Amino acid sequence: MMANLVIDADLGQHKISRHIYGHFAEHLGRCIYDGIWVGEDSAIPNTRGIRQDAVEALRKIRIPNLRWPGGCFADEYHWKNGIGPREKRPSSVNSYWGQVTESNHFGTHEFLDLCEQLACEPYICGNVGSGTVSEMQEWVEYLTFDGESDLADLRRKNGRAEPWKISFWGVGNENWGCGGKMRPEYYADLYRRYQNALHDFGKNRLFRIACGAYEADYQWTEVLMREAAEQMNGLSLHYYTILGTWQEKGSATQFGEDEWFATLKKSMFMDEIVQKHGTIMDKYDPDKRVGLVVDEWGTWHDAEAGTNEKFLYQQNTLRDALAAGLTLNIFNCHCDRVKMANIAQTVNVLQAMVLTKDEKMIVTPTYHVFGMFAVHQDATLLPLNMSSTEYSHGDESISALNASASRDADGLIHISLCNLNPNNAMDLKCELRGAKPTRVSGQILTAAEMNAYNTFENPEAVKPAAFDCARLDGEDVVLEQPPKSIVVLEIAE
Ligand code: AHR
Numbered sequence: 001m002m003a004n005l006v007i008d009a010d011l012g013q014h015k016i017s018r019h020i021y022g023h024f025a026e027h028l029g030r031c032i033y034d035g036i037w038v039g040e041d042s043a044i045p046n047t048r049g050i051r052q053d054a055v056e057a058l059r060k061i062r063i064p065n066l067r068w069p070g071g072c073f074a075d076e077y078h079w080k081n082g083i084g085p086r087e088k089r090p091s092s093v094n095s096y097w098g099q100v101t102e103s104n105h106f107g108t109h110e111f112l113d114l115c116e117q118l119a120c121e122p123y124i125c126g127n128v129g130s131g132t133v134s135e136m137q138e139w140v141e142y143l144t145f146d147g148e149s150d151l152a153d154l155r156r157k158n159g160r161a162e163p164w165k166i167s168f169w170g171v172g173n174e175n176w177g178c179g180g181k182m183r184p185e186y187y188a189d190l191y192r193r194y195q196n197a198l199h200d201f202g203k204n205r206l207f208r209i210a211c212g213a214y215e216a217d218y219q220w221t222e223v224l225m226r227e228a229a230e231q232m233n234g235l236s237l238h239y240y241t242i243l244g245t246w247q248e249k250g251s252a253t254q255f256g257e258d259e260w261f262a263t264l265k266k267s268m269f270m271d272e273i274v275q276k277h278g279t280i281m282d283k284y285d286p287d288k289r290v291g292l293v294v295d296e297w298g299t300w301h302d303a304e305a306g307t308n309e310k311f312l313y314q315q316n317t318l319r320d321a322l323a324a325g326l327t328l329n330i331f332n333c334h335c336d337r338v339k340m341a342n343i344a345q346t347v348n349v350l351q352a353m354v355l356t357k358d359e360k361m362i363v364t365p366t367y368h369v370f371g372m373f374a375v376h377q378d379a380t381l382l383p384l385n386m387s388s389t390e391y392s393h394g395d396e397s398i399s400a401l402n403a404s405a406s407r408d409a410d411g412l413i414h415i416s417l418c419n420l421n422p423n424n425a426m427d428l429k430c431e432l433r434g435a436k437p438t439r440v441s442g443q444i445l446t447a448a449e450m451n452a453y454n455t456f457e458n459p460e461a462v463k464p465a466a467f468d469c470a471r472l473d474g475e476d477v478v479l480e481q482p483p484k485s486i487v488v489l490e491i492a493e
Helices: 052-060 072-076 108-118 133-144 150-157 184-196 218-231 257-284 318-333 365-376
Strands: 002-008 022-024 065-068 092-094 100-102 121-126 168-171 207-214 234-241 291-299 338-344 354-357 360-363 384-387 390-393 396-399 401-407 413-419 426-433 439-445 470-473 476-481 485-492
Touching: 002 401, 002 413, 022 291, 052 108, 052 354, 052 360, 065 108, 065 168, 065 338, 108 121, 108 133, 121 133, 133 150, 133 184, 168 184, 184 207, 184 218, 207 218, 207 291, 218 234, 218 257, 234 257, 234 338, 257 291, 257 318, 257 390, 257 396, 291 318, 318 338, 318 365, 318 401, 318 413, 318 485, 365 401, 365 413, 365 439, 365 485, 384 401, 413 426, 413 476, 439 470, 476 485
Parallel strands: 002 426, 022 065, 022 338, 065 121, 121 168, 168 207, 207 234, 234 291, 291 338
Antiparallel strands: 002 384, 092 100, 354 360, 390 396, 401 413, 413 485, 426 476, 439 485, 470 476
């Protein structure tokens, strides 16, 4: 099978924001408690209660931002429960996620300590579903006001003298669903009112993100852009790759080619919805000032047998890695509009980077994709044209190869390639117009089985390896990409 890729190496215009490579950590199942927060007295190595192995792993993939505290949890979160001496904090019920007791031991200060340990930017999602305008307003003052006020003094009393720098601020989560079952017209008015009360104190500048649509709900985007585009910096979008029904989505690890194909085809739908929401946004915002923020995305399978189904713990195979790779390629290619994205979720929930079991921690195939693709962070997107053969299964087909390319600050060109076909290798000729390549090297992520995954017993079943099958042929790069693989090439001039 043969494919051709033409890259305009001298025509890059748009920057791929590093924030496209963002993450999401909700108070859900074992994401925060166990996965991130173990407490200062834990035998698990920790820094001020935050587990060191998870921080170290996430720093390695250059996590740029972290969204918190939810998700649906954010729609019922009252931030004042999560400040002050831990033993005095009230407990509450995590109603959406198993009705378990929320100790509030991980709150504002702990989250911002986590972000400092990760060297990433916080993305806080405020409560519109059940919170008040003044509650959200006061949170911003508590966090970012440097002067004299009861709230700023309370922050100092709780151990933080300097205000934090907070940029990304979500005004509600899924307000068409768990965040209030609102109509877009009603939420658009509420959005205007809430955002108006969020002040930029001192030098702090909030990047205000309005709640956006789920999947292909274009009417939501139309109304929000029509009524409130001027008041927002970003508009969110949520889309999960789900097979079957909510009751039976299918196993994360036991599947055949039908499910492999269906998952990748559904993941490719992201391209269509990003384009169509983008077209509506263009109508009201032709200069693309408002970013599309895909702040929840990823694969959603049945919870692992024997675990609490409300905790959404799932394993993560090579199939999830391909879904992540092709989605990140889609975001890169639309980086003129997509300014940020957050895969769901960081640890122990849905398409996680990291899984933990007591003191053990493993990284997933999806984690490795984020590591390999980190070269695109803040690089300049290079336009490309791919003519690939189709990967057909049954009566359906999708393009077998999927790619994006960028040039980084040192002038290196990176091309990320996903071969979605689990059966056939792909010969690729890559023409780099406007470049004179002198060296090519690469990394590959693949495995013998399409459902290969890492376990606590065998943590390195799926991991990247050096890829030495790409070579220069004159000024072209040629390679044979193995079936069901992700390759990231580095090309120097
Ligand atoms: O990520 C899990 C849940 O999915 C989030 O809480 C919610 O926003 C979405 O429906």
